[in-house]
Amino acid sequence: MFARSRIALATQFLFICFSLVSGDHEADWFRTTEDGRRGGLDYSRPVSDQVTATTCLAPDSFVRVNGNRFEINGKEFIFAGWNQWEVMEASNNVGPPARHLPLDGREHMVRVMNAAVESGLKVVRIWMHTITKGYQVQTSPGVWNEELLRGLDWYLSEARKRQIRVTLVLADFWYELGVQQYVDWSSTAKSKQDFYTDNECKKMFKDTIKTIVTRRNTINNLLYSEDATIMSYNLINEARCQGCPASTLGSWINEMGRYLKSLAPNALLSLGYEGFYHSSDPSELLNTNPGEGGSDWASREGQSFARHVRLKVVYYVSIHVWPDNWRPKTVEFQRKFIQSRIDYVNSLGNSLGKPFVLEEFGKQIDRKSGEGFSERDKYFASAFALAEKEARNGRVSGTLFWHLYDLGVGLQSSYGIHVDESTFGLVIRHAKRMNAISGTPDVCRKQ
DSSP: OOHHHHHHHHHHHHHHHTSOOTTSOOHHHHHHSHHHHTTOOOTTSOTTSOOOEEOSOOTTOOEEEETTEEEETTEEEOEEEEEETTHHHHTTTOOTTTOOOSSOHHHHHHHHHHHHHHTTOOEEEEESSOOSTTOOSEEETTEEOHHHHHHHHHHHHHHHHTTOEEEEEOOBSSSTTTHHHHHHHOSSOOSGGGGGTOHHHHHHHHHHHHHHHTOBOTTTOOBGGGOTTEEEEESSBTOOOTTOOHHHHHHHHHHHHHHHHHHOTTOEEEOOSOOOOOTTSOHHHHTTSSOSTTOOGGGGSSOOHHHHTTOTTOOSEEEEEOGGGSSSOSHHHHHHHHHHHHHHHHHTGGGTOOOEEEEEEOOOOBTTTTBSHHHHHHHHHHHHHHHHHHHHTTSOOEEEESOBOOTTSOTTOSSOBOTTSHHHHHHHHHHHHHHHHHTOOSOEEOO
């Protein structure tokens, strides 16, 4: 998202996280109302025994890249999925101020996973970090909160039971506990731009990579590097290096990506950013960046979609689309942005050989007034239609929308989606269509 708008959004999220979120329903609503019980658990069994269905994907088969397509067991894999940002907090049943969830967080995560799988969704992208001080998963360089890591173990174990594939995001650019935390820990880095070149920051981040990808899950005893549940990694969510040459981010991605692959050879890697063209890229490409009236902010973020997608450590191409925070804000520009990136990747031909994923996108609504839902549907319908068309043409392999909330949670969220909203109806229809293209069953019911 555009920096200032994303900071504003971060502030909004933090306000929600630090409050009791009075708009969210309380526990008795989930126990006593028809809507609350929708997706509810069987309380005669533990939360770890609530699998209602699976994605039908072989649990021990890694997702591979073959040319411009994903494969599982040699069969093409085209998917629809979702983003879930609060996994680390919820999977540890963390309460206020880090997160307000009316039920135990794990119960909410199970309800969401069940609803997603039953709707035909196959992949989830999650943050492997928290965002709230006092609940850091890494409290100081090399010092890890084992309890929080066990929460991640639990989530991955539950995803595996449902045969969901997971993208793990190792850090975030926007929140203070992300890139900024490494800068603060370093004795030589002074700004976020330094993060990508500072030796101390790079060493600390490599230690983070090693800690995670070589971890052994305390629940199912699998090494993360050997668990096919983990489909891929993003090094950073929406990496930025304002005013930097394209080579700064490119060199850092190369170095960190090679290190990660040396430890987890089966894992895939994607960029995890929006996909802007750099000021040094050809002018005809710059014309497809967001910005009106001569604004060139996107070209100064340090990203170069034109160059970074060519890096060998990048196994598939991914983009993020946030029309509310860009200009123009129209459905037409959203379509233009997505199509232009698909077309560019396709123009590189077989020499690139990488699948394309619409990894993060969403549209703002106003829950307080009840407005914006039909408008959001237009943006989602347009993005899904384009993805489905290009998937049939062999040029798109997956989509991940932002963001799925459990019913009764996130009622002040501007971007979250609930399963009883019209937009989720579009999600279900899209998932069925994407599954049909590659011949993947929508869902396998538990016998």
